[in-house]
Every structure is written in structure tokens, then in C-alpha cells.
Amino acid sequence: MQVFGPSELLEDVLNAGLCIGCGACVNLCPYFRSYKGKTAMLFPCSRETGRCHAFCPKTEVDLDALSTAVCGSPYSGSPTGTYQQVFMARAGEGAGNGDFQDGGTVSALMKFALESNMIDGAVLTGRNGLVPAPGLTTSAREVPAFASSKYTAAPTLAALNDGFNRGFRQMGVVGTPCQLTAVAQMRTNPLQDANFADPVALTIGLFCTWALDTRGLLAFAQKRAPGEQIRKMHVPPPPAGIIVLETDTRTLEIPLEEIRPLVPAGCRICPDMTAEWADLSVGAMEGKAGWNTLIVRTAKGNSLVRKAAVARYLELADFPRENWKDLETAAADKKRRAFEKARQDGTVNAEAGCRAALRVDPRTLEKMTAD
Amino acid sequence: MSRIIQGAPGEHHLFMGNEAIARGALEAGISVAAGYPGTPSSEIIENLAADASETDVYVEWSANEKVAAEVAAAASFAGLRALCVMKQNGVNVASDFLLHLAGGGTRGGMVLVPCDDPGALSSINEGESRHFARLLEVPLLEPGDFQEAKDMIKWAFELSEQIGNMVMVRSVTRLSHASGDVELGKIPESDAKARFRHTGFILDPEQGAMTSAPVGYKHALQQEKLQKAEALFEDAPFNTYTGPENPELLVITSSACHLYSREAIGILGLENRAGLLKLGTTWPLPRQLVRAHLEKCGRVLVVEEVIPFLEENIKVLAAELAPEIGAKTFYAKRDGTLPATGEMNPDHVICALAAIFNLEYRSAPEQYTEKAKLCVLAGAPGRDLTFCPGCPHRASFWTLHNVLALDNREGFVCGDIGCYSMGMRETGFYTLKTMHAMGSGTGIASGFGKLDRFGMDQSIVAVSGDSTFFHAVLPGLVNAVHHGSNFTLVIFDNSGTAMTGFQPHPGLEVDAMGKPAPPLDIAGICQAIGAKVSVCDPFDLENTRDTMLETLDDRQGVNVVIFRQSCALSPEKKGKPRYEMHLDQKVCMGENCGCNKLCTRVFKCPGLNWDEKNQAARIDEVICAGCGVCADICPAGAITKKEAG
Ligand SMILES: Cc1cc2nc3c(=O)[nH]c(=O)nc-3n(C[C@H](O)[C@H](O)[C@H](O)COP(=O)(O)OP(=O)(O)OC[C@H]3O[C@@H](n4cnc5c(N)ncnc54)[C@H](O)[C@@H]3O)c2cc1C
Ligand code: SF4
Ligand code: SF4
Ligand code: SF4
Ligand code: SF4
Secondary structure, eight states: OOOOOHHHHIIIIITTTOOOOOOTTTTSSSSEEEETTEEEEOSOOOOSSOHHHHHOTTSSEEHHHHHHHHHSSOOOOOTTOSOSEEEEEEEOGGGOOOOOSSSOHHHHHHHHHHHTTSOSEEEEEEEETTEEEEEEEOOGGGGGGGOSOOOBOOOHHHHHHHHHHTTOOSEEEEEOHHHHHHHHHHHTOTTOOTTOOOOEEEEEEEOOSOOBOHHHHHHHHHHHSTTOOEEEEEOOOTTOOEEEEEESSOEEEEEHHHHGGGSOGGGGGOOOSSOTTSSEEEEEOTTOTTOEEEEEOSHHHHHHHHHHHHTTSEEEEEOOHHHHHHHHHHHHHHHHHHHHHHHHHTOBSOOTTSOOSEEOOHHHHHHHHOO | OOGGGOSOTTOEEEEEHHHHHHHHHHHTTOSEEEEOOOTTTHHHHHHHHHTHHHHOOEEEEOSSHHHHHHHHHHHHHTTOOEEEEEEHHHHHHHHHHHHHHHHHOOSSOEEEEEEEOTTOTTSSOOOOSHHHHHHHTOOEEOOOSHHHHHHHHHHHHHHHHHHTSOEEEOEEHHHHSSEEEEEOOOOOOOOOOOOOOOOSOTTOTTTSOOOSOSHHHHHHHHHHHHHHHHHHHTTOTTOEEESOSSOSEEEEEETTHHHHHHHHHHHHTOTTTEEEEEESEEESOOHHHHHHHHTTOSEEEEEOSSSSHHHHHHHHHHHHHHHHHOOOEEESTTTTSSOSSSOOOHHHHHHHHHHHHTOOOOSSOHHHHHHHHHHHHHHSOOOOOOOOTTOHHHHHHHHHHHHHHHHTSOOEEEEOSSGGGGGGSGGGTTOEEEEOSTTHHHHHHHHHTTGGGGTOOOOEEEEEEHHHIIIIIHHHHHHHHHTTOOEEEEEEEOSSBGGGTOBOOTTSSBOTTSOBOOOOOHHHHHHHHTOEEEEEOTTSHHHHHHHHHHHHHOOSSEEEEEEEOOOTTSTTTTTOOSEEEEEOTTTOOTTSTTTSSIIIIIIOOTTEEEETTTTEEEEOTTTOOOOOHHHHHOTTSOEEEEEOO
């Protein structure tokens, strides 16, 4: 993994329009800050290497190195990454109620992880109007307040960095695949800091095919539903082709075509749909409202799921095989599109001396982009 | 009591040029003095104000230069002698009124003293005021030394009354701010009575209405006044000649340039070859006097600052006289003999003279010059202009810079003249992007704020000082609110006209003479105009940032945010640090990822410096003003503040 500094980050990511505002570079130092979904560099920093660049999921992500560090082997290019088991899941009665997005699996697991002291703080993403508002909570009771998906790219990791600065060393993070790519890079101690301590004890990933630009969505909502508060958003599974915005008084169904221009360019080179670097990955359950797809990837994730099920925080069921096929196809599609786009842009495996957004063994790349 | 009213006639005192001017005004028996602060003019009104209780002169810092001229004119209309003072560009502000005033004439003597700033030593222009004399068609005098600075003022008042129009006496930085020997005259007892007579025939200059109309009649009258002045100039004591009867070169000069020219002639030993005609009355030129000198010499060098004003006027005369006295060869600015811009100095004149006389001249041995250049390069630390330690502007621009970056819409700040002009430089984090005349930031923002229909979606901020607010921001603000322009006006309220030395302004509780005065409430005024107003303390970084972010998001009309924090040098603060500061070098992250010297590399308060040996920042206790702001920017918590006992 090649680490550069903030100037390269500014040039290759922020100025190139690839920033997805994940917040990994925010709150590490006085220079990067996030406001209303957008990350800004306040002043130039002259360092040649920096954590900002090392953590960023949109520049110099070496998939083979990362996979080796997280899973013990180079990046295989398989559509859904390394995993142990897949379930259908939803929150059990022990977890209580909430305004969950789907089955409430994520909220239930985070609640349980806090209560069982597996983590000392949960990094979650709430909202302030349409603006995502990440936060760190130490109280299981507060977890439901963060429930439901914000379909906007969020600076969730700014809250993680803030937690680190405040001394938390056992945090649980819920994040989108790009965010968890940054977290995985963070945990490899890329600057080889002698005093490094891994601050993360649990990662729960959300499936994601794209997110929306916060400011773009704000302007869009202002135009389409002026003065109204958007309470909830959801994207019904294909072939619906719409995004649903619920306001206090009505439900707006917006064709995806209309909203697609609000997808940040960074999403278009993201090869990960199922949050491959997480302990657990959670998505909607196609054809079964009120349930989640739950991918168990690590031993740590497995242990949490088992314990949560025993404690009735989680209800598990078998995952139907045919759904898995669809999921793999969707995930493989996203990978192919992303690498093709990156290849077009010249940002995958750039020539010697040039910087790249993504790096991966060329043979794996061939395999993933073959039709 | 200042020293300018002490001292009996005949005594010699060391006076700054501005003190000499003030003393001259007192010796002329003025009753009213009005001005607006601006370097290099401010000490004139300051000195008169300090003595106001002793002298019975009414002195005010007016809201702006135009008002100052109007206040002075009123005294003249009422039969009193009045002095009006401003810096060079102040005349631009006052010029609309001055044009009408000059057209209509004055009664009691009225003298306008503009102090120009060649080389822009403390200005952002070196525009000069002399050409206004030609434009306004009023007489112009230029003192050539300190004694003249005093004597000329008195003479100017007499002239003003003789011709019934105002007279300009122009000073420059090197005269206003340097000091020299002055022999004092008598300050008369005052028994001035004010009465504005207006019941006479409309064209009666002493009893009728005061106006420049009817223009045809009044303009002709004004020209007659000017001719009368020219006639008086022929014998004025301020035009002198030194040098041989028939010089090889005639040097014509005025003002401080007279001193440079004299020195240059002396250094080159040209006393017997070059003649020096020093003019104190430079508009209109005394034709006969100038002719008498031109006649005797074929070559002329004109030395002046800054524009070729004297040069052109002399050339016009020379052209008119050419059939009688022959063509002359001119050396001056237009032919490049002397630099066209910047301050004049003896070296420039020496070089010009050396070229004309074909002389070798070196100010220093070549070797020395080369060596000195090297030493300067190696030894002198690079120092940019910077805000003082503890200056509220540093904190203010810190926040403005940061909120515009967070806002992320390529927002920018429009500003004007004041200490905060340095917002354009590193010390203000390069935040200021337009800088023009007083109040222009607001007017320009008012214009930018209407360009949304052409797709402009950048955030617009204007800044102004508190004194500037009263001086020239109000019309721009009124304009903006009335036309529904969208922007945020930040008023840096540091309780005084800090840049020029804490002169009071209409927002304060005292006037120029130190008497209680009703303060005008800036927030209330802005509210009444229809702007949304909030107030914050720029030293409270967090609150200021949040307030600014909120206002930037409100894209409806004009928001005014008042940043209230007095200047670090203000009398109530100076030498009284609010906090005791401590920097723990063990906690400091220094160059490491996580800080990279934020305080000494970016924030750059002079109270902080980099300790090379310990690779950590440190506070220079001698320089630190104890404002506490750096404690709030340090990401490591290495800097702490404790309320000073
Ligand atoms: C931008 C985005 C796109 C998604 N796209 C898909 C998809 O294509 N297919 C699919 O199956 N599922 C997708 N999901 C996941 C899905 O919407 C649900 O989050 C997931 O099924 C978990 O449901 P739940 O009921 O367990 O969540 P809940 O119990 O309601 O918990 C939701 C959790 O998500 C976190 N969160 C919400 N918004 C964000 C955000 N913007 N960034 C980071 N964390 C956030 C909150 O912290 C909260 O803890 C997406 C989610 C997001 C945020
Ligand atoms: S290199 Fe470190 S200090 Fe510099 S911007 Fe990046 S994270 Fe901040
Ligand atoms: S993608 Fe994340 S880490 Fe990269 S620049 Fe944007 S906010 Fe920073
Ligand atoms: S800002 Fe703080 S941590 Fe950074 S160099 Fe200064 S004192 Fe040290
Ligand atoms: S407290 Fe800090 S910012 Fe204020 S004057 Fe001292 S060193 Fe400068």
C-alpha cells in the first residue's frame, strides 16, 4: 500500500470529485473537516505522508494487501467477498422496537454489542433533516434513534476519529462498504506508528449500490417538496426502479433516473456491494419485507450473531439459495462496472510513477471484468 | 493639553509637520476644525482636539470626509475660519461637495489640508490630491519645510478671505510625519461670532444664499478669484530661488522634493551650475515668476511626487511663452528621467542630475553594494505584514476562512480599507478577495449578491470596520437591502478607528474632544434598515463559526454579523492580558500527522514560535497578548489558558 500526503489527497480525490465524504480523513487533525455532507480541506498541510491519505477509500486502495491483512489471502474478486455463512435475520423481541429500515438486524446487533460490553461505543449515523449526522453513543438505549438508512453519503468516520481522540479503543462501527474499506485500512496501521492501537472491535457493513450527494438531495427535495420534512427514504428492490421519499403528509415515488445525477462520482468506482471487509454485512431481504440479509464473515461476527440469537436480540432463518444467486449477480455487476469505469478513467493499477485509486492483481482484474 | 499651544512667539520648537500645520491653524485663529482619520493626516485634528478646551476651537472627527468638508464650510458661511483635514483619497470622497463649494465660494477663511501618501506607505493607493486644485479651480499651496507648514496655513486663510474661496494646502507623509525646527507666532485671542447671513440679494457673496448656481455667473466669478490668487502668488514668500544667475539647469520643485533636490545638488557639488526654483504656490502657477526663471535657462528638471502635475503645468506655460523665451528641454517624469511612480528621494534626483550633467556617481563602492545584497538575501528573515498578537482580526479571518472552506461553494470576502485589509495576505489566510475604497466591500457584495440569476451560487461575505460602517457602508447596505441582494456583512467592531490610532467614531460614547456623545448602535441601525443581525465575539471561535455557517446558509437577503472584540492595542486592553498562557511541549504534536505545526505554520500569531531544538511550539511571553485564541485551535490541547489574576 502506497501512502502519500494531504496534497495528493486533495488533488486525486477532493479536486478530482471522487470524495464520497466518508469522514475517514476528518478530525484526524485540524485540516480536513466535513460540513453538510461535504469534506473540505481548510488549510494546506505540507506532510509527505498522512493518515488522511492512508485511510481514504478513494485513493491507493491496494485490494490484495487489504485482503491479505483482513482475510489472510489476496483479493479473490469473488462477488461477495470472503464469508462463513448467510442468514435471513431480523431483530428479536429482546431488542425492542424502532423505526428500522428493514428487519432491524443492525440496530439489534449494535445494541447487543454495547450491552454485552463487546464494544465501548457505537459509531452510528443519525440525521438532521436530510443531512446525515454521525455520532458515537455508549448507551444501548440510544441505538434506535440512529435506525433507518440515510441514502446520502455520510461522514460517519468523522465520528469514529472523534471517538479515537476521546480515548475510545473498542468501538463498533456501522458503515457502508466505502466507509468500511477506510476502517480496514485504518486498522492496518498504514503509517506504521509505534504507538498504534486498533480502536475498532466490531464492524457491521451495509449493502450499498450507490448513495446520494447530501447537498444535491437537499436541493432536489427543496424543489420537489418545498418546505416539507422528509421522514424516511427507501429503495424497493428491482425492478421497481424508484426511490421512495416519505414526508409528514405524503409519499413521493421518484424514478431512479431523476435521482441518478445526484450519485457522487466516487460511487462509480466502488467495487464493493456487500461490505467485504466487515465482520458482518447486512442488507435488505429481497422479496421478504421486514427481514434482512445477514452475511457472517469473521469468527468475531459469528460469535456476536450466535450470542445475540441466544439472547433473543436476533431472529435467524435459513437464507433461500435462489436469493443468493441474485445477490451474487448484483454484486458481480457492481464490481465489473466499477473496475471498467476505473480502467476508463485510468485510476486502476496506474503506470509506474503514477497514482491509482484502486490496485489489484491484473489477473483478478481480468476475471472480474470479463463478461 | 498638547505641546502645540505652548510656547511664546519667537520661540523655536521641534514640531512634526502635522503639529506645525495645527499650530499654524491656531495662529490663524480658526474656530472650527473637522476631518476624518487617515494616515498621514490624523495628528492634525488629534492635536487640535487635545487642546480644544483651551483654545475654544470646535473640533470633530466627522463621519466621513464629505461631511467634514460640509461642517467646515458651514463655519466659513457663518463667517468663521475653518480647517478641514483628510488623507489623499479622502478628497475623492469629499470632492462632490468641494466642487459645489468652490463654485459658490466661501466667507470666513476655509483651508483644506489633504495629506498625500507618495509611495503608499500606509495606503493602498498613491493617488494624489493636487490635481483636485485644478479640477475644483481653487488655489494650491505646498509647504517645502516645517516652518512653511505652519506659516503657509496662516497665509492660506488670509488668501481664502481675500479671494472668497477655499484654499488647498497639500502635505505629504515625509512632511507630515517628519519633524523640524519651527519658530512660533502668536495665537490670537478668539472673539469669533457665528452668523449666517442669507437675506441679501441672491448673487451677493456676503449676504445672499450660498450656492454654485447660477453657474454661468458663478463660474466666471470663480475664475476671477483664481486670477486674483495668481497675482498674489507672484510675490508669495514661499517661492524661492537659490543658485547662479544663469544656471546650466533649472530645477523646479515643490513640497518635500525641495529638500531632496537641495541635498542632491549639494552632494554633486552643482551649486554653481544648477539653480533651484522651489515653488510653494503650485496652482495656478505665478506666470511672471516662472517666466523670469525659464528665460535664463534652456534646460529644466522638474522634481515632484507623484504624478507629473507641476511638470505639465510648467510645460503649458513654457509652450505659451515659447515664442518669446524659446523652446526648452525638459527632464522629468514623462521622459523617464525620474521614476513615474513611488516616492521621490535624494538618490533619484542625484541620478537624474548625474545623467543630465554627465557625471559619474556611485552612492557606494560596487563591491560594497554586491556584498550588501548577498548579506540581505542570506541574513534577513522573510517577514510579511502581520496582525498584532492578540488581534481580533486574526481570529475573525480564521473563522471566515474556515466557514467559507466548509461552505465549499468557492465563497469569498469583499473588503475595504482598515487593518483588516491584511486579510488579503497570509496573516488573514488570504481570505479577502476584493479591496478598494472605504465601504466598497459592501457595495461590491451588494452587486455580487444580485448575480444569482446568472448562475452565481458562490457565498458572498463583505467586511467593514466599525468606523468604516458610518463612513461609507450605510449607502451600500441600504442599497443591498432594498434590492434584495443576498450576502453576509461582517462588521469588525473593535471599538475605534484602530488603524489610525483610536479616533472616536459615531458608535462611541466620546467625541474627538473627549466630551460625552450619544453612541449610535450599529446593530440597531442595521436592524432598522431591514437586515437580520447577530452579534458574536470572534475570540469565541466555535460560536462565531456556527453563527457564520448559519448565515451563509440563509440565502435570503442581507445578514449582518457584528464581530465584537476590541483591538489588542486599544487603551483598555494594552498591557493587560486576559489569560496566562501555557504551552506543554511534551503534549505538542509538532510536525507529526495530526497537527503539523498548525499554530506556527498556519495560524501564525507572532506570540508563538517554533522551537527547533525541542521540535515543538513555544509561546513567547514577551509578545503574547494573552488573548487565549491559540488554546482553542491547538488540536492536541498542548496550549492552555488560565484567567489572569
Ligand atoms: C446509502 C445506503 C445504500 C444502501 N443500499 C442498499 C442496497 O442497494 N441493497 C440492500 O440490500 N441494502 C442497501 N442498504 C442497506 C439497507 O438500507 C439497510 O441499511 C440494511 O438492510 C439494514 O437494515 P436494518 O433494518 O438492519 O437497519 P437499521 O436497524 O434501521 O439500522 C440502520 C443503520 O444504518 C446506519 N446508517 C444509516 N444510514 C447510513 C449511512 N448513510 N452511512 C452509514 N451508516 C448509515 C445507521 O447507523 C443505523 O445503525 C443501503 C444503506 C445505505 C445507508
Ligand atoms: S498528513 Fe496528517 S496532519 Fe496533514 S492533513 Fe493529513 S491527517 Fe492532517
Ligand atoms: S473519500 Fe473520505 S477519506 Fe477520502 S477525501 Fe473524501 S472524506 Fe476524506
Ligand atoms: S497547534 Fe498545538 S500541537 Fe500543534 S504545534 Fe502548536 S502547540 Fe503543538
Ligand atoms: S494567547 Fe496565543 S493567539 Fe493570543 S496572543 Fe498569545 S500566543 Fe497569540
